[in-house]
Amino acid sequence: MKRNQIITFLALSILTTGYYFNKEGGQNEVSLDEDNLKSIQKSHIVRMPGSDNSSGNADVNNQVDTNKKRVDLSRLKSNKDRINYYFNCLEYQQCETIPSHDPRMYEIEVGQRIVGELKELYEQSDLDGEERELVKKSMHALNGHVQAEALAFYYDFERTPENLQEVVQGLKNSEFDVVLIDKAMPLLKEYFDRPETRDDVFRYVSSQVQNGSYLSSEYFAKKINTFITEDNVNEIEDIVRDLSPDKHTHKYIKSALDNFKMMQNGG
Amino acid sequence: MKNVLFAVLMGIIASEFAFAQVSTPQYYRCENRVGGSWTYGRAPYACDSRVWGDDTFVFQNYNDFIFSDQLSRGQETIDYMSRMHVAIDQVLTWYLLERNPNASRGEQEIWRQAIFAKLNQESFWSHYRLASDNRLKHMRGDYGHGHGIGQIDDRWHFAKIEDGIAWDLFRNLIYGLEIFYREWVRALDASCVTGPASISRVRAAYSAYNGGPSQLCRWTNPNARWARNDTNYLNKLNAKSWEKHIQAGYELTVDPICLAKRDLPCGRNPDDDGYSFENGDLLKLRDNKICVYVNEELRCLEDSADAACMSAIYSNVDDSIVEVSDDAIEDYQVVMFERQATCKRALPALVEVGNFIKLKKSINLRSTPGGGRLTTAEINSVNQVLDFFINGQETKSLYYKINYQNNVGWIYAGNLNTADEWATYERDAFDDNALLAGPSDTIQIKNSYGINLRATPGGTYISRVPVGTLLIVIDRKIIGSNQTVYYQVRYRGNTGWIYAGAMKPTNYLPNWTEKI
Numbered sequence: 001m002k003r004n005q006i007i008t009f010l011a012l013s014i015l016t017t018g019y020y021f022n023k024e025g026g027q028n029e030v031s032l033d034e035d036n037l038k039s040i041q042k043s044h045i046v047r048m049p050g051s052d053n054s055s056g057n058a059d060v061n062n063q064v065d066t067n068k069k070r071v072d073l074s075r076l077k078s079n080k081d082r083i084n085y086y087f088n089c090l091e092y093q094q095c096e097t098i099p100s101h102d103p104r105m106y107e108i109e110v111g112q113r114i115v116g117e118l119k120e121l122y123e124q125s126d127l128d129g130e131e132r133e134l135v136k137k138s139m140h141a142l143n144g145h146v147q148a149e150a151l152a153f154y155y156d157f158e159r160t161p162e163n164l165q166e167v168v169q170g171l172k173n174s175e176f177d178v179v180l181i182d183k184a185m186p187l188l189k190e191y192f193d194r195p196e197t198r199d200d201v202f203r204y205v206s207s208q209v210q211n212g213s214y215l216s217s218e219y220f221a222k223k224i225n226t227f228i229t230e231d232n233v234n235e236i237e238d239i240v241r242d243l244s245p246d247k248h249t250h251k252y253i254k255s256a257l258d259n260f261k262m263m264q265n266g267g
Numbered sequence: 268m269k270n271v272l273f274a275v276l277m278g279i280i281a282s283e284f285a286f287a288q289v290s291t292p293q294y295y296r297c298e299n300r301v302g303g304s305w306t307y308g309r310a311p312y313a314c315d316s317r318v319w320g321d322d323t324f325v326f327q328n329y330n331d332f333i334f335s336d337q338l339s340r341g342q343e344t345i346d347y348m349s350r351m352h353v354a355i356d357q358v359l360t361w362y363l364l365e366r367n368p369n370a371s372r373g374e375q376e377i378w379r380q381a382i383f384a385k386l387n388q389e390s391f392w393s394h395y396r397l398a399s400d401n402r403l404k405h406m407r408g409d410y411g412h413g414h415g416i417g418q419i420d421d422r423w424h425f426a427k428i429e430d431g432i433a434w435d436l437f438r439n440l441i442y443g444l445e446i447f448y449r450e451w452v453r454a455l456d457a458s459c460v461t462g463p464a465s466i467s468r469v470r471a472a473y474s475a476y477n478g479g480p481s482q483l484c485r486w487t488n489p490n491a492r493w494a495r496n497d498t499n500y501l502n503k504l505n506a507k508s509w510e511k512h513i514q515a516g517y518e519l520t521v522d523p524i525c526l527a528k529r530d531l532p533c534g535r536n537p538d539d540d541g542y543s544f545e546n547g548d549l550l551k552l553r554d555n556k557i558c559v560y561v562n563e564e565l566r567c568l569e570d571s572a573d574a575a576c577m578s579a580i581y582s583n584v585d586d587s588i589v590e591v592s593d594d595a596i597e598d599y600q601v602v603m604f605e606r607q608a609t610c611k612r613a614l615p616a617l618v619e620v621g622n623f624i625k626l627k628k629s630i631n632l633r634s635t636p637g638g639g640r641l642t643t644a645e646i647n648s649v650n651q652v653l654d655f656f657i658n659g660q661e662t663k664s665l666y667y668k669i670n671y672q673n674n675v676g677w678i679y680a681g682n683l684n685t686a687d688e689w690a691t692y693e694r695d696a697f698d699d700n701a702l703l704a705g706p707s708d709t710i711q712i713k714n715s716y717g718i719n720l721r722a723t724p725g726g727t728y729i730s731r732v733p734v735g736t737l738l739i740v741i742d743r744k745i746i747g748s749n750q751t752v753y754y755q756v757r758y759r760g761n762t763g764w765i766y767a768g769a770m771k772p773t774n775y776l777p778n779w780t781e782k783i
Contacts, residue, residue, distance in 0.1 A: 090481045091481065093481070093482065093485075093491065093492075100492045100493070101410075102409045102410060102412065103409070103477045103478045103479075103493040103496055104409070104412070104420050104422065104423060104477075104478065104479060105422075106478070106479070106492070107478065107479030107480070107481060107482070108420075108422045108423055108479075142479075142480035142481070143479075143480070144423075145423075174449075175449070176442070176445035176446065176449065178427075179426045179427060213366070213445050213448070213449075214362065214365060214366070214441060214444075214445060215441075215442070215445055222772075222773055225773065225775070225778075245553070245554065246553060246554075246555075248528065251772055252772055252773060255749065255769065255771075255772055255773055255775075256773065258769075259768065259769065259773075259775045259778065262766060263714050263715075263716060263778060263779075264716060265716070265719075266714065266716050266717050266718050266719040266731055266766075267714070267718050267719055267765065267766025267767075267779065
């Protein structure tokens with residue numbers, strides 16, 4: 001071997017060894033830094049599914065204290081166990097097998113793993129109560145990728161005021177994420193077309209136009225024509241009156257109102 | 268055996284790399300990367316800006332905010348930082364008051380310092396840089412995942428980054444403020460935060476901005492993996508070292524709030540009420556009209572985006588725009604001009620809205636004129652013009668809005684001298700994607716009330732055409748800055764015009780008729 005090849009080989013060997021060690025840990029175990037965790041959480045109990053040694057099939061309803069330093073991921077048999085586990089990783093920042101080579105990587109990685117679990121969960125025919133709660137938790141997560149995956153469930157769920165509120169709360173949590181909002185628009189429109197939830201949708205939309213983030217207020221102003229009816233047109237006129245004319249939101253809503261009135265009288 | 272071992276090793280390395288590509292690889296779409304220094308305006312690394320957006324757009328609109336490696340470093344740092352400071356200070360205060368008009372003086376001040384320090388920690392206030400290779404660069408940090416001044420992460424905000432939000436300095440700034448503001452609000456409920464105008468709130472918002480929303484209280488944990496970022500942030504917050512590179516008295520050529528709101532083109536704000544106008548002055552009014560001042564008269568187009576067309580109205584138009592208040596113009600008569608005809612006179616190669624163009628080369632389709640790339644429109648494709656934008660009084664760079672294979676976006680189409688090399692008028696063309704109907708096309712009435720048939724566009728009522736009716740288009744008119752569409756049709760023996768919706772600022776054509 002030439003000298004350069006030897007150096008390359010040695011470098012690759014070292015890298016590979018490190019990779020394997022990481023990979024092993026990633027597949028099988030998580031270690032928790034007990035002292036660190038305690039300093040943050042003080043007396044809180046941490047629920048880490050899979051850290052209960054008594055059962056091969058982890059019972060996520062068990063509360064497990066921080067004395068359990070190692071979690072066997074292979075024993076998390078279900079999607080909900082793993083979703084719970086990853087949410088705990090997010091909450092306590094303690095899952096060492098989640099890479100953190102730059103400041104954002106940890107949360108991005110955890111989010112990707114929750115997304116993967118949600119994708120599988122979505123293929124199940126029915127959700128139990130706890131899985132349903134996890135979908136709600138995912139919808140409310142402060143991670144647009146996780147929320148977008150959770151949103152898919154809500155397209156399948158029954159159109160109830162409660163389900164609408166869960167979606168709306170999730171959108172509020174990521175109010176500048178117009179990509180997520182755009183994914184939710186057809187669902188919001190469906191809810192708007194139902195008399196029992198129309199007012200709730202309109203309240204959300206009008207509040208975003210008036211007081212939402214800069215991006216979401218502009219987004220909803222552009223789409224306001226979707227939500228104008230004879231019943232709320234006066235309210236929308238009040239909104240536009242309160243908006244400064246040099247705002248984009250004013251321009252979009254004004255044009256939507258003009259169009260609506262033209263449609264009412266045939267142009 | 269040696270080769271087999273090497274192949275296995277490479278396979279393992281490759282698989283790890285593939286795993287990292289679940290989101291985006293490091294230095295995604297980074298061309299001609301250059302280094303830099305940990306100094307203001309020059310943080311490493313930087314990659315070609317043109318990959319994400321049109322350089323021409325940057326030079327025309329953001330020229331005040333480009334750090335040049337080709338000038339004396341010390342003076343350039345002062346010039347760059349002083350101009351950036353004026354702009355950022357205005358924008359971040361405007362943003363906070365937009366979100367919370369009742370923000371106290373104390374909150375405003377600590378918000379300013381929080382953002383200045385954040386931009387210091389994230390990017391050393393770096394964004395655009397004209398590098399020594401003579402290419403315009405765009406700053407990339409965190410292994411290339413962080414984009415620009417706010418270090419918008421391409422793994423977390425991929426769709427928006429593809430749309431050009433991180434490449435455009437002021438969109439990047441606003442998007443970064445949106446993210447930071449959420450954490451700023453959330454911080455109030457965090458156990459580690461003591462009050463609305465406290466340093467703890469600033470630190471919590473930064474921890475979450477830097478590490479993710481779950482990390483509001485990361486700064487309280489010295490053992491956190493990225494605790495050093497929180498420490499460094501605090502040091503910068505205390506040192507305020509950016510102030511050492513800022514001098515008073517710098518004026519911008521454009522109004523930064525206008526840039527932040529993207530009310531392009533933007534002008535400068537005169538700083539006194541006694542501004543006197545001269546013939547050829549280009550004025551942008553509060554209601555977004557663009558006017559040229561000629562002999563105590565304002566000759567105007569409805570939309571300031573058409574500023575480059577004003578040379579058709581007056582031969583010696585000043586290239587810089589002045590934003591004026593209503594009071595400043597109250598003594599002058601306003602004369603309105605028609606958009607398409609005026610712009611056609613300014614740029615004869617312009618193909619009017621509704622007509623078709625044939626592309627003479629493959630051209631990037633972008634989300635905005637000069638913005639993020641959506642796809643590439645192929646050479647020889649025929650596309651209907653849905654709108655146009657002309658940039659620059661002298662060069663007159665032309666952009667068309669088209670619907671290319673169901674992607675609505677903007678293509679560059681040359682300038683005053685080169686327009687024919689990019690796209691040409693195509694007579695009698697047909698395009699399945701055409702949104703506007705033309706002569707001989709069949710349309711169906713979609714408005715549930717029906718549409719009134721009138722003798723002229725908006726004129727005397729003849730009858731109502733009910734929903735579902737099929738009609739043959741005889742002629743078409745597109746009127747005004749909102750591009751209001753009227754079709755001439757024949758219905759039950761009467762020939763007249765029906766309203767078919769406005770195309771701007773929102774496209775309402777589908778509410779009215781559908782091209783069959």
